[in-house]
Amino acid sequence: MDEQKQSYCDNVYMTIVEQCKEGGVVEILDTFFGFLARRTDFYVGQGSKDCEQLVLKAFRLHKRQAEEKRAKEKAEAEAKKREKQAAAKAAAGDPRVQELTDAEAEQLQKELDAEKNKKSNDAPRSDNGEAATATTTKKKEGDGDAAEEEESAEDKGKMKPNAGNGGDYENYSWTQTLRDLEIRVPLPVKVKGRDLTVSITKSDITAGLRNQPPILHGQLAHHIKPDESTWTLDEGKTLIICLEKVNQMEWWGQVVTTDPVINTKKVEPENSKLSDLDGETRSIVEKIDRQKELGLPTSEDQKKNEILQKFMKQHPEMDFSNCKFN
Template identity: 50%
Template sequence: MANDPERFDTMLLAMAQQHEGGVKDLLHTIVSFLSRKTDFFTGGKDGEWEKVVKDTFYAHATKAKEAADKIKKEKEEEAKRLKDIQAKKEKERLEQDFEPAKVVELTEQEADKLQADIDMEKNKTKEVGSGDGGESSTEADKPAEEEEDDDPKEKGKLKPNAGNGCDLEHYRWTQTLEEVELRVPLRQVLRPRDLTVVISKKHLKVGIKGQPLIIDGELDAEIKMEESTWVLQDGRNLLVNLEKVNKMNWWSRLVTTDPEISTKKINPEPSKLSDLDGETRGLVEKMMYDQRQKEMGLPTSDEQKKQDVLKKFMEQHPEMDFSKCKFN
């Protein structure tokens, strides 16, 4: 305790606050005290007081420099860590954007079966369109996207951007099943300390200090705060990465005040399927397959199963006449 200089901090701070000239005036007061009230300058050998002052000041200057260097090094390491995280995520994004299409080769049996299914579906469409009370060919050929738009729940919802998110006036967000990426162009060169970024479990605040917040709202779902980060790129672009808690659901909006996107029109990136567990991957692949089938005017996986069951039944009962039957 006797050698602890910090025990005088409160008293010295009080003294420092009374010296408007700063450190220089404070030192003047302390040296004046030593001169008037002690024999510091006259009680020792010639030049001894100079050596004491020099040794004392250099010792504390060295400690102060070491502490400042340590803080600087920690800041540089943190900046490098964030830069590495951003570089990794940017690399993943570019790999997703430029991943070549995968070609699946079919065997001759599979190709014959696919062609037979296509022919059967075409014949079925003609039969339905030609009978009394049946759907007209125009209605039967109605694109799947228009059918989705007829769903009252989808009215007014926006189509997702290329990253399965939304491009808004002041920012753009994209998503995978694991995370949400937010990009905010700042239109001016800023420093990190000029920004307000507050990430909580279910709320997000983003803005420039001294100006109205750009984002201040409740998130569409909960996130993992400890795994969510933000970084300022080139002083002009703010990048925020939010790690989802529920990795099975797509977000329909970033915050609840944003317009909603149609999650039915989301197209998962194939490069991300390998990251999912078996059950989730199966569900996503089924959804993607059904979406492609709809776009081609072909039956979905569930419809195909029904047709296969019906075909097998018809083969087992050739004595029955199904030519005039209509199946939905």
């Protein structure tokens, strides 16, 4: 919808809102759907089977846009707050370093040496008297370096995700949550909905200007729910496509298979509410929370304990009696 038409409709709806002040949102919705029943064939016409789905699609689209707007405003407000705090801190000046006297420095060194000796005596030792933790630590560091090299080699050439955990390409950009994706396609000229052609199936997508080569076209990297996916035109200049994932437990590395791939290991998801999770995932999280409240070990704790017991059996020569494990 273009700006002029949107402004006109807003004025009409504001008149309706003024007339429905006492009943609030409930009366506004009742008035709107009553109008559709009285003056149109929305409920009984040829497309009446899809009317409920159309309402849900419109609701989800505008709900998503309202949430994104609220999140953006919140982020901007927090950024301004941090800037003010940083400016106030800079104005107050950095605290000066207090220099120790010779006596205080000598006493502090004695305490540090005593703590160091205590840790050294508490470390598990092998038969030859050397601290076993040194060898173990060295081995772990080596394994960590190898794993880091392997990871960097595997992810070499992959793009870093944008702020929305998606990618920015030449012709379009996209963001994602575990539930869905949003694709934004800037258009070369200002158009209306009838000037676009958009096709969304379970495994493919095509979008662009009518009678022109498509701007976005190809096989989707993963399957989506076409009936739950929508598209809209923002101010005639940007095509916005919302795709709902089939598998809502994975991050996408690309939209279509010909796109450059992002590094999903660098995705930074926002904290999810328990109510946002599907039933199976929610039950698992609730079970873990109950185990923690009762002081019972979680499956992760049990796995760590099994690994520890296995390590102790493989190294009977090492004394673990004085060791403390977290």
